[in-house]
Amino acid sequence: MERIKRKILITGGAGFIGSHVIKLFVNNYPDYDIYNLDKLTYAGNLENLKEIETKDNYSFIKGDIVDSDLMQNIFQEFHFDSVIHLAAESHVDRSIANPKEFIDTNILGTLNLLNAARNEWAEGGNYRFYHISTDEVYGSLGEDGIFLETTAYDPRSPYSASKASSDHLVRAYYHTYKLPVVVSNCSNNYGAFQFPEKLIPLAINNIQKKKDIPIYGKGENIRDWLFVEDHAKAIDVIFHHGVIGETYNVGGNNEWMNINLIKALCGIMDEKLKRDVGESAKLITFVEDRAGHDLRYAIDSSKLQNELGWSPSLQFQEGLEKTVDWYLANEDWLASVTSGDYQKYYDNQYGIT
Ligand code: NAD
Ligand code: TYD
Numbered sequence: 001m002e003r004i005k006r007k008i009l010i011t012g013g014a015g016f017i018g019s020h021v022i023k024l025f026v027n028n029y030p031d032y033d034i035y036n037l038d039k040l041t042y043a044g045n046l047e048n049l050k051e052i053e054t055k056d057n058y059s060f061i062k063g064d065i066v067d068s069d070l071m072q073n074i075f076q077e078f079h080f081d082s083v084i085h086l087a088a089e090s091h092v093d094r095s096i097a098n099p100k101e102f103i104d105t106n107i108l109g110t111l112n113l114l115n116a117a118r119n120e121w122a123e124g125g126n127y128r129f130y131h132i133s134t135d136e137v138y139g140s141l142g143e144d145g146i147f148l149e150t151t152a153y154d155p156r157s158p159y160s161a162s163k164a165s166s167d168h169l170v171r172a173y174y175h176t177y178k179l180p181v182v183v184s185n186c187s188n189n190y191g192a193f194q195f196p197e198k199l200i201p202l203a204i205n206n207i208q209k210k211k212d213i214p215i216y217g218k219g220e221n222i223r224d225w226l227f228v229e230d231h232a233k234a235i236d237v238i239f240h241h242g243v244i245g246e247t248y249n250v251g252g253n254n255e256w257m258n259i260n261l262i263k264a265l266c267g268i269m270d271e272k273l274k275r276d277v278g279e280s281a282k283l284i285t286f287v288e289d290r291a292g293h294d295l296r297y298a299i300d301s302s303k304l305q306n307e308l309g310w311s312p313s314l315q316f317q318e319g320l321e322k323t324v325d326w327y328l329a330n331e332d333w334l335a336s337v338t339s340g341d342y343q344k345y346y347d348n349q350y351g352i353t
Pocket of ligand 1: 011013015037039042043045064066086087109134185186189190
């Protein structure tokens with residue numbers, strides 16, 4: 001069967017998840033034209049895309065989604081028929097320190113993309129605006145319970161509030177203007193190319209350098225972890241087969257208490273670095289808790305599994321080992337992405353002067 005030629009705008013493609021999505025689409029769909037729009041903030045790095053940067057079906061546009069004129073202009077110039085929207089400010093701790101950037105990029109930036117698509121796309125065409133979001137919009141669970149697509153929104157950090165707002169806008173454009181949208185809300189991702197401000201790469205980096213591993217509060221918070229390549233595959237499936245107007249939860253069915261996760265990671269690091277058993281775990285340091293720290297996230301992805309046939313492919317132990325191997329083999333990448341203001345951020349965040 002002949003594939004329909006597509007012209008896809010992927011935003012935030014130089015970031016962690018976006019770079020995996022770009023690589024998957026550029027490699028698997030040579031007949032699609034893929035445009036990566038990214039502002040290249042501290043979290044965006046073109047080195048993440050070296051593997052595909054010279055491919056004919058890939059183009060990079062440096063730009064800010066907060067610039068509404070630019071969004072209108074690129075839609076008029078390139079006539080995208082689809083958007084996969086990942087660009088965002090993504091780190092909860094930074095949103096606590098500086099909420100404004102999250103409101104600008106995550107809310108206004110999404111609004112600008114929606115308006116540009118709405119202006120360019122005629123009703124009834126074969127278009128698709130796919131918005132990537134987080135399970136954090138659903139709030140915080142106690143010991144029991146699980147997030148369904150129908151769970152009421154209850155965001156509790158500036159980050160999750162900004163993502164919740166953008167989700168609402170996307171759905172509002174579907175209901176009000178019939179913009180053909182689809183939304184997915186995913187749990188915590190881990191894997192190669194994740195900026196070392198998030199828990200897993202931060203811990204790997206610190207263990208390697210024999211620095212303390214900061215654990216917020218008592219380390220009892222729970223997250224549901226998904227290997228980033230499994231998320232990219234889910235995005236592929238939802239982009240191609242998701243029903244317009246629908247929302248899909250994506251998750252690993254893989255809940256870990258932070259302290260247990262870090263102990264497991266320490267075990268892997270001892271082995272890979274040929275250190276004594278227990279050496280890395282000595283670096284665990286309990287620090288002041290995050291303000292408003294959500295206790296537990298758990299996501300039910302059975303709709304995506306049953307209706308679109310996606311399921312996570314990797315066991316956590318295997319995914320963690322692959323991730324550790326990648327970071328240990330890519331010290332240059334780590335040095336490069338942490339060469340800017342990273343140390344300043346780190347010192348502010350963890351109270352080191
Ligand atoms: P990231 O921080 O690694 O990357 C974000 C990318 O967006 C960067 O390349 C950055 O340069 C770009 N960007 C930021 N502001 C921009 C702007 N104003 N204009 C253009 N580009 C801009 O984030 P990530 O972890 O890859 O997350 C990607 C998306 O997935 C986000 O929307 C996030 O909310 C969502 N998400 C992330 C996770 C996770 O665990 N990381 C889980 C669920 C959903
Ligand atoms: P993070 O990777 O920031 O993702 P999110 O806050 O979006 O879930 O954090 C994952 C968990 O790890 C969260 O409960 C906060 C905790 N955490 C620490 O204990 N120490 C750290 O240094 C970081 C960055 C996170």
